Amino acid sequence: MEKVNPSEQKNLIIELSQGREMANELRKQLDPVTSPETCEALVEKIVSTYDKALAMLTWRVLKEEETLPETGRKESPLFHSPVLTTPITEGSNSSGFSKDQECNKDASKKRKTLPKWSENVRVCSASGLEGHVDDGHSWRKYGQKDILGANFPRAYYRCTHRNSRGCLATKQVQRSDEDPAVFEVTYKGRHSCIQAANSGSAIRSDGKEMHKPKKARSLAREGGNQMGAEQTLQHLGQGLKVETEVSKTKEEIFRSFSFSFKGVGSDILESQFFSDVMKDCDMMGSNSPTFLSPTTSESNYFSSSCQMDNNFGIDNILQTSESDLTDMISTPTSVISSSPFGDHDFSIDQVDFDTSFTLDDDLAYFN
């Protein structure tokens, strides 16, 4: 990493500066009057800032290593970087590497070879769109399965561009048993398509949504407690308010961060890492220009757009592993707040853009 381009350097400076400022602020706050929550928030914020800076540096190294033979890349100690997200150990193996990474060795024998990470999304009840959690990509449902012990079936989605562009990204959406308003979304694989962020469910210039899933239509068919299709679409068009399992504190914590990503990567790269940077955007909906201030004391409502303005390549940051956040998911309210560093896959490959990342919709209809 002998050379840092000006953009990255700038971002690093910003991050580190923020960390310093927040540390100073925390010092000021360290008086008996200050609430522990405030201090905790500041600490989280500081840690997050440094994590981001480290992630940037990490990514740079990984990017460079990508030019090296595959073996060298996989053996990179960076895969064990504390910056990276907690490995999900779905049926974990004992090695330091994720199952995915190991599976790369013999992909022909194993079916699950893609990185996996999860997030919880709570859909604003007012939207009437239960489980419609869009991450900016267009998904096509290819299956639904009743899961043992779960009250609700699990829906399986894959990228719409699976055939046309060979995009292998998939996701699973399951409604939480504990809180039906919470949808556990598990992503697998990374998008090799470039539709990502600024396309997805973006609103077209004519006001209509792109990739409007027919899920909305079926919702109308199903009737029940769902609102009418017209209303549904209207809500979608207006930008679905999505509530993540993030405390207000978190919102405050991450509000100041702004990131965008300049993907550079190889589409073949299977391992991927999504730092809290993305979590900030995706989960916190932090400093989106269209961010809506929380309207309740315990919920984060925000619009689906998440502006990402810097040039931080993210999709090539390697995910430490295909981890399984199932345990985290099972306790939604504590998940995100305790671990803001989820892994996210955003295929922003080979795209240099300032984009509005949408989180607006994605219907999972489990009725």
Place this chain on the structure above:
DNA sequence: TGGATTTGACCTAG
């Protein structure tokens, strides 16, 4: 007519 969803069957990991 083409793309998306539904759903039963099939495949595979554990």
Place this chain on the structure above:
DNA sequence: CTAGGTCAAATCCA
């Protein structure tokens, strides 16, 4: 063997 994951034909809908 079982449960989870995927396939693919049937169906729906704009």
